[in-house]
Amino acid sequence: MLTQFTHTKDLNNSEILVLLRRANALLRQEARPANLAHKNIIALFFENSTRTIASFQVAASRLQAHFSVFNVQKSSTSKGESLLDTLHNIEAMGVDLIITRHHHSSSAPYFAKHLKCAFINAGSGTLSHPTQALLDLLTLYNHFEGDLEGKTIAIVGDIKNSRVANSNMELLPRFGMKILLVAPPHFLPPTSHPSTHSLAEALESADVVMGLRTQTERHSLQTYGSLKDYAKDFCLTRARLQDRPIPILHPGPVHRNVDIQDALLDDPRSLVLQQVKLGVFLRMALMESLLTA
Numbered sequence: 662m663l664t665q666f667t668h669t670k671d672l673n674n675s676e677i678l679v680l681l682r683r684a685n686a687l688l689r690q691e692a693r694p695a696n697l698a699h700k701n702i703i704a705l706f707f708e709n710s711t712r713t714i715a716s717f718q719v720a721a722s723r724l725q726a727h728f729s730v731f732n733v734q735k736s737s738t739s740k741g742e743s744l745l746d747t748l749h750n751i752e753a754m755g756v757d758l759i760i761t762r763h764h765h766s767s768s769a770p771y772f773a774k775h776l777k778c779a780f781i782n783a784g785s786g787t788l789s790h791p792t793q794a795l796l797d798l799l800t801l802y803n804h805f806e807g808d809l810e811g812k813t814i815a816i817v818g819d820i821k822n823s824r825v826a827n828s829n830m831e832l833l834p835r836f837g838m839k840i841l842l843v844a845p846p847h848f849l850p851p852t853s854h855p856s857t858h859s860l861a862e863a864l865e866s867a868d869v870v871m872g873l874r875t876q877t878e879r880h881s882l883q884t885y886g887s888l889k890d891y892a893k894d895f896c897l898t899r900a901r902l903q904d905r906p907i908p909i910l911h912p913g914p915v916h917r918n919v920d921i922q923d924a925l926l927d928d929p930r931s932l933v934l935q936q937v938k939l940g941v942f943l944r945m946a947l948m949e950s951l952l953t954a
């Protein structure tokens with residue numbers, strides 16, 4: 662049984678369906694959450710986070726587990742201690758689960774390889790953010806009542822630098838979805854998925870659209886005039902969507918009126934806060950499964 666979750670590929674489709682069903686049962690109060698009162702969970706985030714860390718924290722508290730957030734800024738890594746030594750010391754204290762976020766893309770598999778305790782990747786450079794992809798899948802699974810086969814998701818924005826896009830590009834096609842990438846050339850990674858530079862064209866065939874934040878902190882050079890120029894062509898707006906009845910996703914944080922127009926965030930088609938809500942139940946299901954394995 663899996664105890665370390667570094668990548669969406671760590672779980673096969675039937676294991677993922679079990680997690681989605683468990684998350685829904687917890688959401689609908691059809692099942693009682695496991696009691697993990699004796700478990701110690703610690704989050705080490707070397708990058709900022711709002712939703713993900715709070716979501717893990719709320720999920721852990723619903724499982725009655727003890728959750729602490731390690732203060733990375735004040736740790737001995739700033740005194741020259743290696744990251745691995747820091748992790749080994751924390752593991753030696755008897756924690757049951759370590760959750761990390763780090764700007765290096767290879768960080769999660771590297772940490773997992775050197776740890777014996779349970780582990781969750783909460784963001785590994787630009788490469789992977791598997792719990793976000795699972796909660797996006799759950800949101801879509803519920804919205805389309807399990808029927809994802811042949812549905813096209815248009816992923817719009819800074820795809821090249823987005824770990825959320827990367828994890829979704831691996832996961833969603835496994836459940837029958839088609840990916841359509843929509844971005845200016847400098848935001849498109851080399852890919853086998855269909856892509857276009859025209860948002861209007863993409864919206865004609867998309868069954869769902871996912872906006873992404875422009876990851877300015879990851880750009881070594883600015884390849885566009887300004888965020889305003891970018892928004893002119895790629896911001897999701899009511900005018901562009903018109904009355905198409907397609908759901909709108911975004912992992913957050915949202916750059917309002919750059920990725921998505923204010924009005925669309927308040928539109929009933931927006932599932933942005935539903936993603937956040939479902940994320941808690943999905944992470945509960947995942948932590949239950951890793952910690953009771």
Ligand code: NCD
Nearest residue numbers: 712713784790874912913914
């Ligand atoms: C993303 C992240 O940090 O990977 N947000 C999230 O976890 N929900 C996306 C981003 O930073 O743009």
